[in-house]
Amino acid sequence: MSLPPDIAAWFAQRGWVPHPHQLALMGAARDTLLIAPTGGGKTLAGFLPSLAELRLPHKGLHTLYISPLKALANDIARNLAAPVTALDLDIRVEDRTGDTNPGQRARQRVDPPHILLTTPESLALMLSYPEAPRIFGSLRRVVIDEIHALAESKRGDQLMLGLARLRSIAPTLTVTGLSATVENPAQLAQFMGGAELVLADPGPQPDIAMLATGTPPPWAGGGGQYAVEDVMAAIRSARLTLVFINTRAQAELFFQALWAVNTENLPIGLHHGSLSREVRQKAEAAMAAGHLRAMVCTGSLDLGIDWGDVDLVIQLGAPKNIKRLVQRIGRANHRYDTPSRARIVPANRFEVIECVAALEAVAARDLDGVPHPPAPLDVLCQHILLTACAAPFDATSLYHEICRAGPYRKLARADFDACLEFCATGGYALRAYDRWQRLILRDGLWQLRDPRTARLLRMNIGTIVTAEMIQVRRRRSLARLGEVEESFAASLSPGDTFLIGGQTVRYDRLRDMMLEVTPQPTRQPKIAVFSGMKMATSTELSARVLALIGDPSRWAALPAHTRDWLAMQDKIAALPTPGTLTCETFTRRGRSYFCLYGFGGRNAHQTLGLLLTRRMEEEGFGPLGFVATDYALLIWSIDPVLDPAPLLRLDNLTEGMEQWLASNALMKRIFRSIATIAGLLHRNLHGARKSGKQATFSSDILYDTLHRYDPDHLLLRTTRQAARHGLVDFDRIEAMLSASPKIVHSVVPHVTPFAAPLLLEAGKVPIQGLGAERLLEAEAARMMDEAGLT
């Protein structure tokens, strides 16, 4: 296949030679999935067939481009202007996102452009209008950008449902998916509902290594502050450096530390999800214009516009996930055919091992995958309700249409019927309310009982339910500095200081759902803990770490200080090895410690900590608290655990799991997001945004009530299903305990080399058991005594 002459001429004029994968897409006759590394001209490849076809007249919408980011849609509109002008095409290219003004939106509904650039949420909204068949009837092509990112969240599931709808409206549709490097392209193709794979040349091996540091990393912690001089030196040596850090708080602290040693005043920016949109856009613009030498950022820059000038990527802290590391490395792609340069910096001793294991995985081109969970039913509920907004539907034909969406290809009719029942009545426990009676069957077709509900449903579109955020602004000023999670705001007392946007501020008061602060440039901040997502180390990477620890013949790859540390652990207690579950008990300052090296990731260890301490409370061990990391779980108690086997029995833990679900705050958070997506809770109530507190209040009570009176309610089933991975990650506990039946337990007189760093770890969870209640009573008795009221 070759390019049509005029497009070829345009390529030649720009001095470009088409990549083989760009030509392959031109020739593709059916749905395709292109896997190409960053910088491979992916997006242009996706548009080439549309540009070629649009040289002939076409009436109505021809191509729909969908990307996860609004900013990307805006950017593509600009980039398409060049070929459209060069090829002298008489077409309109417009974007439609949440930011598009109402006038433009209305016009697009009457007279759609030839190429429409949008997001999954905006597509869902357009499909909910009665005129959707008219708008999309002429559609020939759909291009889905960054589909690997969409496939990892419910946004992808929603998009695939929308795509199934589009295929019914425009049966001749051809879909092109564009993806970065992924571990299982076939699985992603199946997610698209089946597609031909086009694999681009992955490019040369990246130049990736550990950053040499002056001092060895500390025992615990995640900030990487010890390496700040070394990172500064690396920034100095490069043209433009991206410094990726895992959490927002760490990004803030490291940014401040960098500036403290930035003697030459090199322009260094900061970018993370807690900064306000204006601040972020300013940072992005400065970077695009070439004004920056470095940007400290979090996952907020994982996606988005390619900045060709980045020539060095530094990953600070554990990579946690090989695929994400590779995608981040790909950001340093001055040119497609030159190797990306990246350095990784472990933040503590355990992370040294993880970094080495990750380097080995990258060299072996061995990526990790998250098993795609079963298609979420909350998203399906939203889709059913929105389908009813567009027009009355027949249940069986809708079911068959949904089964054509990749993620839902195995949807059981019973599950579909349960969702339809929920949409129609709210389910058993909620049937009492008229307001939940939303769909009604008339003449064999399901329709909205009250057409006015459509407005409310449309306002609730989307599958992103973020933690409730509170804006931060300067006192007596309208300048917004950013936002923090509500739970963090709740933990503040007036006078507390924290870091935001690189400056220390003092919390003054909460007013109109805004956190008012005063800058305190000279004060040391109270540690900033507004956490971004806590991501667990992937199963593959954990397994690699465990294999490396357990095999002394491979330790040559590790620095000397880490080798010594491993050898010492081996001498004093036992080294964890694959196939065993290693744990140890020791005493320190009158308390008993039980440490379990599960290598199951932070979330699974956190859940295991909650379940185990519950069992220990029942058995009278008097557990007082625990701390979980990606590698281990440390529990302290009054009495020592001398025989861990009965505590670790999976059936006992599973039983405890069910009870624990009833009251767990994490489960309530999962439920809140599911109930919102399924349309039980509303984010927007007639334009007035419900405050986070209100939403949490009613969702917690709903959860408790359903749990007691209707435990098999669809949304509770969905919540339990969601708890098997993600934040609760019960699947990994199950895998850990069933894959490691051999328990190796050592009882040692004092703290072990492996456990020592855990004692310094932040994020300890106290146990509110009978012990804690006694402490509360003791405090009350002391106060009564002091007041002379005994």
Place this chain on the structure above:
Amino acid sequence: MTGYPLTFAGTDFVALPSGALFCPAASALILADLHLGKSERMARRGGALLPPFETRDTLDRLRREIRQTGARQLFLLGDIFDDDHAREALTQDDQDLWNRITSATACICLAGNHDPGARAEAVLGAITLRHIADRGPDISGHYHPKVRLNNVTRKAFLVGRDHLILPAFGTFTGGLDATDTSLTTLVGPGIAILTGPRPFAVPYCQPKGPKR
């Protein structure tokens, strides 16, 4: 029975974990602010749609308290129903349960600001029972006091010289921080009894009380 014994206006009482007050001498159980039908009222007024089970929960707990204390008299100090309409909107089951409870014991329902209309006051020895504190010594409800200790917030009884304020007994009821000046000026120095698995007291509004 785990409770916190106290003496108020010369009469012995026990503050119960649930937020009910028991007077052994009179075999009387005293509660305030049941707010039955709150979810129904909120739904009716276009607020949050809470499932309608909290009424049953409150009634179940009330029945349990009566059984456990063996009380022969029941005083409900107002705001029993979230409003007059809520009383009629009770489900048949809840209505039956309510009737059984109120007919099995000598039950005196006082008026509250949410459900005016019933009698306003009752007397227990030298103490007046009413919804909102007035001339002491009296026992009342209305404020739903809560106390915070070591980052834990609990519904609480406030016991001053002239006034004893009960926590709300209802399931979905918010609360007013006991350090609010409307409560400190009303109750004055005394103790606060925190509800929980085992109720316990902390100093309340003491002039030289320790900082919280």
